[in-house]
Amino acid sequence: MTDTNEDEATRQEQLKTMISEEIGRAMQASIPHLAQEVEGHVLEVVESMMASKMDELKGMISEVQGRKGTRKCTYKEFMACNPLPFKGEIDHIACQRWIASTEAVFIRSHCEKEDQVMFATGLLQLRAKDWWDVYSKELGEEKVQVLTWQEFKEPFLKYHCPQSAIDKIQEDFLHLRQKDETIDEITNVFLDKLKFCKDIAGTERMKINRYYGMLKAEYREFIIPAKCENLNELVDLARDREIEIRRQAERGEKRVSENVSSSSPSKKPKFQDQSKKDKAKGSIPKCKTCGKLHTGECLKGKKGCYNCGQEGHPYYRCPNPSRTCYNCFQPGHIKAECPKLQQKTDKEARKEEAPRAKGRMFQITTEEAKDHPNVVSGVKEESSSQVKQQGDQDRGKSHV
Incomplete structure (x- = not known):
């Protein structure tokens, strides 16, 4: 019985050993699979946590944006x-x-x-x-x-x-014409009035035609509106033409100044000093009372006639009018009868009178006249007698 019990215990020990060995082998074989399962489970948990956190962040951002959008302007x-x-x-x-x-x-x-x-x-x-x-x-x-x-x-x-103001703008738009304005100035006026004239110039072609008709002739001669597709192209062409007109004007002024300087470099502009004019009038000082040139007592502000000083008649009905020349300021004659002016006119007339040509006479004999090739024969006696009388008259004048 004792041997039997020992054998039974030995078999149990062997069986336990075999079971533990099998369990160890099985566990070693299943460890990689278990690790993969654990890793997958952990990743799922982490992803779910990250997704929840992202949703929370998005919610916070949208909330901030919503608060910013709803903030009122002060x-x-x-x-x-x-x-x-x-x-x-x-x-x-x-x-x-x-x-x-x-x-x-x-x-x-x-x-x-x-x-x-x-x-x-x-x-x-x-x-x-x-x-x-x-x-x-x-x-x-x-x-x-x-x-x-x-x-x-x-x-x-x-x-x-009011409607009356709109009607006035439309009327001004129809009669708008370029005068002394630049292209930019007239374009601004045109566009301001165009806002209220859609019935008059509603299409792009109508705007182009209206703008073209508003320009000066010196612009319209070099611009063809049919080639422009919109108003901006027409305005650009007008600006280019304006630049060319300015250049032509500058070139013309330069040529005129060069011609004047080259033709008469030594000549100076003629002008007459006012002081010389005053000296020519006899150097009579201005009256402190009336500011005019006259001699004697100033009668401004006094009643009666300016000539004699008597009351009862104006100066233009004075029985004893004083005649004073406005040229030499001497009494006794008027400006039209001034002797100084008459002397000047006589001198000028003498200068302007052209000198008369003096006549000359040449005398040759009949035989010399026949032989000379420049002498015309066959002249009537009447003509020769007239020539002779004219020669006598000229000789008489020379003796005088």
């Missing part, structure tokens, strides 16, 4: 964009410019629609401010708080831009 930020003020001019062009400028500031400052009217009315000054005060009272405070920009523009344009 009046300080609106005024920082330098919007234009409006003083109430009854001018359609000025009103349209102010509206366009204000709407551009709305976009730049991200102004909310419910704040646009409040911010824009803060730009009104003088007569425009007076109009808004009256109009806002008529609407009431509750209506003003919910007033939109479009609802504000309609009465604003109706008051500051």
Whole structure:
């Protein structure tokens, strides 16, 4: 019995050993597979955690952006964009410019629609401010708080831009012609009025024809509007022509100055000094009372006749008029009878009188006349007698 028990214990020990060895072998064979499974499980957990974190970050970013987008524009930020003020001019062009400028500031400052009217009315000054005060009272405070920009523009344009002003702009547009303006100046005027003349010049071809007809002849002679596809091309051609006209004018002025300097370099411009004129008039000083040139006592401010000083008649009906020459300022004659002027006229007439040609006589004999080739024979006796009488007269004058 004892041996049997020992054998049984030995077999159990052997069996345990075999089982442990098999278990070890199985565990060694399954370790790589287990590692892969564990690694895969860990990666899944990490990916799920990263996805959740990314979702949280996206949510935070969208929340920040939403807060930034919903932030309202303040009046300080609106005024920082330098919007234009409006003083109430009854001018359609000025009103349209102010509206366009204000709407551009709305976009730049991200102004909310419910704040646009409040911010824009803060730009009104003088007569425009007076109009808004009256109009806002008529609407009431509750209506003003919910007033939109479009609802504000309609009465604003109706008051500051009446139909009569639009009609005047269209009439001026039809009669617009270039005078002394440059191309840029007349183009700005043309474009300002064009905004209100869509019925007159609505298409691009109508704009081109209207602009071409407005230019001067010196521009239209060198521009073909049919070759232009839009208004900008026509304006560029007009600018090029303006530059060429300026160059031609500069070249012409240069040639004139060169001709004047080369033709008479030593000649000086003729002018007469005022002081010499005063000396020519007898060097009579001006009267301190009336500022005129005269001699004797000044009668300005005194009653009666300027000639004799007696009352009862004006100077042009004076019975004893004093005749004074305005050339030499001497009494006794008038300017037309001045002897100095008559002496000048006599001298000038003598200078202008051309000297008379003196006659000469040549005498030859009959035989010499027949032999000379330049002598014409067959002259009538009447003609010869006339020649003789004329010669006698000339000799008589020479003796005198």
